[in-house]
Amino acid sequence: MTEAALEIVDASAGYAGRIVLDAIRLSARKGELTAIVGPNGHGKSTLLKAISGLVPVTSGEIRLDGSRIDRLRPDQIVERGVIQVPQGDLLFPAMTVHENLLMGAYANSGGAAERLDFVFTLLPKLKERRNQTAGTLSGGERRMCGIGRGLMAGGEVLMLDEPSLGLAPIVIEQIYEVIFNLRREGRTILLVEENAERIAEHADMIHLLDNGRIAWSGLGAELMARPEIVETYLGV
Amino acid sequence: MDVLIQIVASGLTLGAMYAVATIGLSLVYGSLNMLNMAHGAILTLGGYICYAAIVHAGLNPALALLAAAFVCALVGLLIYFSAALPLLRAENFETNIFIATIGIGSVIENLMLKGFGPYPIPQPLAVDGQVVIGNVHIPLQNVFILGVAIVLMAAVAILLQRTSTGRAIRATSMNREAAQLMGVRVGRVYAQVLALSGALAAVSGIMISSIATLTPVMGADPMLKAFIVCVVAGLGNVYGAVIAAIALGLLEAATQYVLGVRWSFATLLLLVILVLIWRPYGLFGKQQVVRL
Numbered sequence: 205m206t207e208a209a210l211e212i213v214d215a216s217a218g219y220a221g222r223i224v225l226d227a228i229r230l231s232a233r234k235g236e237l238t239a240i241v242g243p244n245g246h247g248k249s250t251l252l253k254a255i256s257g258l259v260p261v262t263s264g265e266i267r268l269d270g271s272r273i274d275r276l277r278p279d280q281i282v283e284r285g286v287i288q289v290p291q292g293d294l295l296f297p298a299m300t301v302h303e304n305l306l307m308g309a310y311a312n313s314g315g316a317a318e319r320l321d322f323v324f325t326l327l328p329k330l331k332e333r334r335n336q337t338a339g340t341l342s343g344g345e346r347r348m349c350g351i352g353r354g355l356m357a358g359g360e361v362l363m364l365d366e367p368s369l370g371l372a373p374i375v376i377e378q379i380y381e382v383i384f385n386l387r388r389e390g391r392t393i394l395l396v397e398e399n400a401e402r403i404a405e406h407a408d409m410i411h412l413l414d415n416g417r418i419a420w421s422g423l424g425a426e427l428m429a430r431p432e433i434v435e436t437y438l439g440v
Numbered sequence: 441m442d443v444l445i446q447i448v449a450s451g452l453t454l455g456a457m458y459a460v461a462t463i464g465l466s467l468v469y470g471s472l473n474m475l476n477m478a479h480g481a482i483l484t485l486g487g488y489i490c491y492a493a494i495v496h497a498g499l500n501p502a503l504a505l506l507a508a509a510f511v512c513a514l515v516g517l518l519i520y521f522s523a524a525l526p527l528l529r530a531e532n533f534e535t536n537i538f539i540a541t542i543g544i545g546s547v548i549e550n551l552m553l554k555g556f557g558p559y560p561i562p563q564p565l566a567v568d569g570q571v572v573i574g575n576v577h578i579p580l581q582n583v584f585i586l587g588v589a590i591v592l593m594a595a596v597a598i599l600l601q602r603t604s605t606g607r608a609i610r611a612t613s614m615n616r617e618a619a620q621l622m623g624v625r626v627g628r629v630y631a632q633v634l635a636l637s638g639a640l641a642a643v644s645g646i647m648i649s650s651i652a653t654l655t656p657v658m659g660a661d662p663m664l665k666a667f668i669v670c671v672v673a674g675l676g677n678v679y680g681a682v683i684a685a686i687a688l689g690l691l692e693a694a695t696q697y698v699l700g701v702r703w704s705f706a707t708l709l710l711l712v713i714l715v716l717i718w719r720p721y722g723l724f725g726k727q728q729v730v731r732l
Contacts, residue, residue, distance in 0.1 A: 307607055
């Protein structure tokens with residue numbers, strides 16, 4: 205079995221005394237695509253925020269390559285190589301696409317030129333739009349820019365929070381083609397997605413998050429073979 | 441024609457002073473959502489430190505200016521660590537820091553009153569001579585102020601646009617959480633912005649006191665005008681603030697000539713009211729046009 209890059213060990217987290225995540229235990233193995241699926245409002249985004257240090261972990265541990273990161277500041281977690289592409293991309297709207305991508309390399313500027321070439325090769329639309337302000341991009345282009353900005357960090361683990369949210373089906377296909385290509389290249393990806401069907405075939409491991417707890421874990425094919433789980437938790 | 445030259449020369453000088461006073465205020469609001477009510481007191485402190493450095497310590501004017509900027513940058517840092525940082529962790533930051541900085545400004549003003557007395561003191565950093573354009577004699581001091589302001593504005597623009605630190609400041613002002621996810625240490629950005637704002641306030645205070653006089657409460661009027669510029673430009677919009685400052689300086693100079701000095705401030709306030717009715721976010725406000 206591949207070594208775990210990111211381990212979440214009985215971690216609980218929440219906002220202002222309200223527990224959203226309750227004793228979560230899962231891992232993202234190196235070079236694999238690990239997916240978190242589940243209904244809206246059940247803690248998927250909070251989990252990524254807790255890993256990134258934006259939401260405090262009240263108990264348990266989060267480890268990267270065996271070292272605890274749950275007591276670190278968000279910038280220190282990024283420096284260690286855990287990069288998040290947040291939901292709704294959260295670009296800097298008044299900055300150009302190029303500046304947004306450079307911000308991705310803020311914590312790790314060494315090799316940024318090579319990574320920029322890689323991003324422009326992977327996402328050629330961004331090269332065309334490099335001098336355009338991010339606020340004027342289309343929804344799909346913004347999402348591409350968000351992923352490109354995440355890749356510019358050159359981190360060890362790339363976390364993507366619902367990259368398909370609010371996009372047209374054809375754009376979603378393009379976005380997922382990019383993500384699956386990254387998986388084939390051996391990137392470690394932790395992906396949050398509401399639609400289990402979309403990623404079932406490609407995910408190495410799927411965890412179903414329900415009411416802040418891991419309700420089920422297994423392979424994508426196993427999940428799709430359990431229609432009662434899919435229907436109960438995901439409403440498909 | 442001579443009248444026009446006179447108005448433009450006075451207006452640009454006023455606008456340049458307002459711009460330097462406003463940039464810091466605008467940067468702080470843009471990054472922290474913090475209205476720094478101690479800005480006027482810091483501005484005055486800069487003027488007094490320059491005065492003391494030249495008259496009492498015997499420093500040359502350039503070093504005195506740098507010393508004033510340095511001390512006021514430290515005051516900015518002190519405000520961050522003593523007031524902004526603890527209040528950021530609590531609710532109602534905007535209201536609490538507004539009140540806290542009124543208190544800090546009052547303390548600084550009273551310290552200056554105790555240290556330098558209530559009477560006006562001339563600022564020794566002055567440039568003698570004048571340039572003549574047509575029949576208009578423009579004091580070299582005004583040209584000096586304009587030159588310093590242009591250099592400072594260019595330096596701030598280069599910092600914000602061309603450096604990694606500047607991009608971090610802009611990113612933090614656009615979206616704090618996204619900036620954190622890029623590895624920006626926002627606490628450090630806040631401290632940098634308050635230090636920069638303090639240094640700019642010091643230079644502004646020196647320029648203003650060089651064409652007026654030093655008094656412990658001299659910062660109140662420029663701070664009020666800097667707030668007016670900020671509101672007209674759109675709170676937190678640095679480049680808009682520079683344009684608005686120059687425009688308001690020209691308007692003030694024109695109003696003073698046409699209607700008299702007593703009407704200039706009333707005209708500025710009327711303009712603020714009209715701008716807020718027309719565009720509540722200011723002329724260059726933060727509302728972004730985003731394609732869906």
